[in-house]
Amino acid sequence: MAKVFSGMGTSHIPAVGAAIDHGKQGEDYWQGYFKGLEPARAWHAQNRPDVVIIVYNDHASAFSLEQISTFTIGVSDKFLPADEGYGPRKVPVVQGHPALAWHLVESLVLDEFDMAISNNMPVDHGLTVPLSVAYDAPAEWPVKVIPLCVNVIQYPQPTAKRCHDLGVAIRKAIHSYGEDINVSIWGTGGLSHQLQGERAGVINSDFDTVFMDNLVNDPIANTKLTHADFIREAGSEGIEMIMWNIMRGAMAPKVEELYRFYHVPVSNTAYGLQILKDSE
Ligand code: DHB
Ligand code: FE
Numbered sequence: 001m002a003k004v005f006s007g008m009g010t011s012h013i014p015a016v017g018a019a020i021d022h023g024k025q026g027e028d029y030w031q032g033y034f035k036g037l038e039p040a041r042a043w044h045a046q047n048r049p050d051v052v053i054i055v056y057n058d059h060a061s062a063f064s065l066e067q068i069s070t071f072t073i074g075v076s077d078k079f080l081p082a083d084e085g086y087g088p089r090k091v092p093v094v095q096g097h098p099a100l101a102w103h104l105v106e107s108l109v110l111d112e113f114d115m116a117i118s119n120n121m122p123v124d125h126g127l128t129v130p131l132s133v134a135y136d137a138p139a140e141w142p143v144k145v146i147p148l149c150v151n152v153i154q155y156p157q158p159t160a161k162r163c164h165d166l167g168v169a170i171r172k173a174i175h176s177y178g179e180d181i182n183v184s185i186w187g188t189g190g191l192s193h194q195l196q197g198e199r200a201g202v203i204n205s206d207f208d209t210v211f212m213d214n215l216v217n218d219p220i221a222n223t224k225l226t227h228a229d230f231i232r233e234a235g236s237e238g239i240e241m242i243m244w245n246i247m248r249g250a251m252a253p254k255v256e257e258l259y260r261f262y263h264v265p266v267s268n269t270a271y272g273l274q275i276l277k278d279s280e
Contacts, residue, residue: 001175001176001177001178001179001180002100002174002175002177002178002179002180002181002182002183003174003175003182003183004171004174004175004183004184004185004250004251004252004278005047005049005182005183005184006047006049006184006258006275006276006277007184007185007186007187007247007248007250007251007255007275007276007277008040008130008134008184008185008186008187008247008273008274008275008276009186009187009188009190009212009215009244009247009248009272009273009274009276010130010133010134010186010187010188010272010273010274011188011189011190011191011266011269011270011271011272011273012056012125012126012127012129012130012188012189013125013129013266013267013269013271014084014125014129014267015266015267016033016129016132016133016266016271017089017091017125017128017129017132019034020132020136020137021089021090021091021137032263033263033266033271036261036263036273037133037261037273039259039261040133040134040259040261040273040275041134041135041136043258043259043275044134044135048142048143049143049181049182049183049184050097050143050144050181050182050183051097051100051143051144051145051146051181051182051183051184052143052144052145052146052183052184052185052186053104053145053146053148053170053183053184053185053186053250054127054130054131054145054146054147054148054185054186054188055148055150055185055186055187055188055243055246055247056123056126056127056130056147056148056149056150056188056189056243057126057149057150057151057152057153057188057189057240057243058121058123058124058126058149058153059084059124059125059126059153060153061082061083061084061122061123061124062082062118062121062122062123062124062149063149065154068151068153068154069116069149069151070116070150070151070157070158071113071114071115071116071148071149071150071151071158071166072115072116072117072118072121072147072148072149072150073101073104073105073108073115073116073117073118073146073147073148073149074096074101074118074121074123074146074147074148074149075096075098075101075102075105075117075118075119076096076098076118076119076120076121077095077096077098078093078094078095078096079093079094079096079121079122079123079127079145079147080093080094080122080123081093081094081122081123081124081128082122082123082124083122084124084125088122089125089128091128091131091132091137091141092138092139092140092141094123094127094128094131094141094145094147095140095141095144095145096144096145096146096147097144097145097146099179100146100177100179100181100183101146103173103176103177104146104170104173104174105117107169107172107173107176108166108169108170108173111169111172111173113166113169118147118149121147121149123147126149126188126189127145127147127188129188130186130188131145133273134186143184148246150163150242150243150246152189152239152240152242152243155227156227157227157239157242158242159223159226159227159242160222160223160224160225160226160230160242160245161223161224161245163223163242163243163245163246163249164219164220164222164223164245164246164248164249165249166246166249167185167245167246167247167248167249167250167251168249168250169249170185170246170249170250171249171250171251174250185246185247185250185251186247187243187244187245187246187247187248188240188243188244189240189241189243189244190208190234190237190238190240190241190243190244190269190270190272191208191211191212191234191238191241191262191269191270191271191272192204192205192207192208192233192234192235192238192269192270193234193235193237193238193268193269193270194235194236194237194238194268195236195237195268196236197236199235199236200268201268202234202235202238203235203264203265203268203269203270204233204234204235204238204270205262205264205270207233207234207238208234208262208270208272209262211234211241211244212260212262212272212274215244215248215255215274215276216255216257216274216276219245219248219249222244222245222248223245227239230242237269247276248276251276251278252278252279254278254279255276255277255278255279256276256277256278256279257274257275257276258275258276258277259273259274259275260272260273260274260275261273261274
């Protein structure tokens with residue numbers, strides 16, 4: 001049977017991908033940030049699952065306001081890096097896992113989560129930056145990936161609780177997959193940030209810290225946050241944090257925090273990273 005191997009939360013700030021792609025890690029602005037990634041990367045080098053479910057959002061790359069689905073699973077065998085305006089990132093093509101992806105679709109829909117299914121989905125910084133965070137710049141990504149795309153762009157987004165509950169159903173689906181493989185799950189986006197409007201530049205470290213503490217000790221507390229709570233406390237794009245709840249829901253009720261890194265600012269955003277492991 002498959003099992004849940006680990007969880008990670010990480011922001012997916014595009015500037016991080018650009019810094020790696022253009023060799024800027026040694027510059028004054030970036031040194032402290034990339035130093036903080038080192039323990040996470042060392043852990044990922046030693047602890048490699050077979051498949052990672054990456055929970056992310058598309059930023060008008062694969063989808064637009066013409067088609068909006070709340071939760072979409074990518075079931076193809078490969079996903080090309082999206083062109084976000086400067087040509088696609090020169091990172092490896094993302095290799096999928098169609099058999100597990102279809103199993104997830106079936107198990108989740110039978111559990112009454114009505115997933116949309118994508119056979120062809122270019123993946124943007126929301127998915128490729130977390131891979132760069134974990135694995136830097138290899139010739140091929142060392143894991144297979146199932147993209148799980150969440151609408152955090154167009155109101156009404158799913159609730160924080162719905163996201164947690166989806167994670168619980170994903171755990172059940174993984175545990176009912178017949179092959180002996182290790183599956184990790186990453187929640188991406190956030191932490192507090194607002195990229196536009198009068199409050200552009202919002203960063204709220206107190207809110208981010210409580211949110212990460214709750215992921216370890218009291219995940220249900222994070223399911224009670226409303227959309228307005230996220231927008232008021234974490235800025236209009238801070239609502240991406242609901243995707244970390246999907247990751248947390250897929251972990252055991254009790255978890256151990258193996259590593260946490262918080263760095264402000266990265267671009268206009270609070271960067272957060274947390275690696276979790278089931279403790280039972
Ligand atoms: C930026 C974009 C994002 O999608 C995000 O999650 C954080 C920051 C940006 O454009 O800086
Ligand atoms: Fe984003």
